[in-house]
Amino acid sequence: xxxxxxxxxxxxxxxxxxxxxxxxxxxxxxxxxxxxxxxxxxxxxxxxxxxxxxxxxxxxxxxxxxxxxxxxxxxxxxxxxxxxxxxxxxxxxxxxxxxxxxxxxxxxxxxxxxxxxxx
Amino acid sequence: xxxxxxxxxxxxxxxxxxxxxxxxxxxxxxxxxxxxxxxxxxxxxxxxxxxxxxxxxxxxxxxxxxxxxxxxxxxxxxxxxxxxxxxxxxxxxxxxxxxxxxxxxxxxxxxxxxxxxxxxxxxxxxxxxxxxxxxxxxxxxxxxxxxxxxxxxxxxxxxx
Ligand SMILES: [Mg+2]
Numbered sequence: 001x002x003x004x005x006x007x008x009x010x011x012x013x014x015x016x017x018x019x020x021x022x023x024x025x026x027x028x029x030x031x032x033x034x035x036x037x038x039x040x041x042x043x044x045x046x047x048x049x050x051x052x053x054x055x056x057x058x059x060x061x062x063x064x065x066x067x068x069x070x071x072x073x074x075x076x077x078x079x080x081x082x083x084x085x086x087x088x089x090x091x092x093x094x095x096x097x098x099x100x101x102x103x104x105x106x107x108x109x110x111x112x113x114x115x116x117x118x119x
Numbered sequence: 120x121x122x123x124x125x126x127x128x129x130x131x132x133x134x135x136x137x138x139x140x141x142x143x144x145x146x147x148x149x150x151x152x153x154x155x156x157x158x159x160x161x162x163x164x165x166x167x168x169x170x171x172x173x174x175x176x177x178x179x180x181x182x183x184x185x186x187x188x189x190x191x192x193x194x195x196x197x198x199x200x201x202x203x204x205x206x207x208x209x210x211x212x213x214x215x216x217x218x219x220x221x222x223x224x225x226x227x228x229x230x231x232x233x234x235x236x237x238x239x240x241x242x243x244x245x246x247x248x249x250x251x252x253x254x255x256x257x258x259x260x261x262x263x264x265x266x267x268x269x270x271x272x273x274x275x276x277x278x279x
Contacts, residue, residue, distance in 0.1 A: 009236055010215065012193070012208035054215060056236050081219020082234070084226035101223070102216050103140045 001025040002047035002117050007037040007063065008079070009055040013102070017050055017079070020106045021113065034058025038066045041074070048117060050109075051096070053080035053087070061090060068095040075116050079104070122254045123274070125228070127151065130177060130268055133221035134258055138266075141213065142192035146265055149257035154269065156246035156253055163202065164244075165214035168235035172225075175251055175272035179214050185265050186210050202241075211237040 004026045006017045011032075018028045029044055031037040035057040041049065049067065053060035060080060067074045078091045083101035091099055097116045100108055131148055138144055156178075158164055163186040165179040181189070183202065190206035191199040193213065199206045214237040222232050253271045257264045 010208045010212040012205060012212045015205070054219070054234055054236055081216045081222075083219065083223035084231065086226070086231065102212075102219065103137060 001027065002113075003027045003029065003044065004113070005029045005031060005037065005040055005044065005046040005049045007031045007034070007049060007055075007060065008052040009033055010052075013052065017109065020109050024110060024113070026113075034060055034063030034066075037063045041067050041071070045071070047075065048113060049074065049076045050079045050100075050113075051076050053078065053082050053091075061087075061094065064091065064094050064096055075119075077112050077116055079109070122151070122252070126173070126272060126274060127254055127256065127270055129224040129228075130217070130221045130270055131256060131258075133224055134179075134217050134266070134268055137213070137217045137220050138189070138258075141216065142189050144189075144192065144260055144265070146258040146260055149259050149264070151254055151256045154253050154255035154267075156269070156271070157244070159243050160241060163210065164240045165210055166238045166240060167214050167218045169218075169232050169272050170235070171232040171275075172230045173232050173272045173274050176269075177218060177221075178269040178271065179217065179266055180269060181210070181266045182264065185260075189213060189265075207239050211239050214239075 004021055006014050008014050009032055014030045021028055031040045033055045051060040051064055064076050076096050078096045078099045081102040088099045098112045135146055138146055162180045163183055167177050169175050187199040190209040193209045218234040251271045253269050256268045258266045
């Protein structure tokens with residue numbers, strides 16, 4: 001089972017994702033903005049990150065870039081309400097492995113996580 | 120009353136789609152009207168900023184009981200008797216998802232906007248935004264107002 005860092009400014013969304021992922025047997029760590037995410041990534045080196053985009057302090061795209069700059073092999077799945085094509089392309093070009101648009105079904109998250117973890 | 124349906128419709132479509140998905144409710148769209156930016160304390164407001172090709176704010180206002188109802192539905196029926204931190208977080212995220220989906224719909228027509236993180240506000244307030252017009256659209260469930268979308272945006276022209 002994997003160690004997963006959930007990044008979202010909404011405690012509600014972290015709770016939903018934590019529920020889905022812990023039911024799959026994963027260990028979960030939480031961060032509430034991009035800055036917090038970069039620090040928690042360094043401290044915990046998780047196997048996978050789910051990354052929101054619209055957040056205070058530092059947004060998810062910046063956090064993704066900061067994490068990838070220090071850890072080229074970091075596995076990050078974006079999980080955002082902003083589904084514009086340009087946003088998706090920027091995230092993937094910046095090294096995200098997948099892009100889940102909120103609102104999502106639990107199955108979509110489970111599938112994306114297991115696919116990225118096994119790659 | 121004058122407003123551009125191309126500006127208003129993506130927000131309505133998004134609110135309908137998002138609430139159906141996260142709360143399994145089918146809201147119907149009421150008649151738009153120009154509304155003063157005055158809210159009393161029976162309404163919870165989720166305030167979201169809009170930047171980019173449109174500027175301004177969208178304020179989602181909900182009667183307190185309806186805000187508790189949707190928070191409960193979003194948390195798989197968990198009872199919500201008071202708007203505690205988790206319930207407020209749920210409705211904030213509802214606002215974020217409505218705006219994100221609207222941004223996605225707008226982008227399909229070449230209109231690129233960004234949104235700010237939501238802020239939830241309670242209590243009485245009067246907002247002075249004289250240069251902006253508020254187009255308010257009620258969304259109804261069983262003929263009762265479930266939420267209102269206050270769309271207070273300006274479309275940027277090429278010369279700006
Ligand atoms: Mg967010």
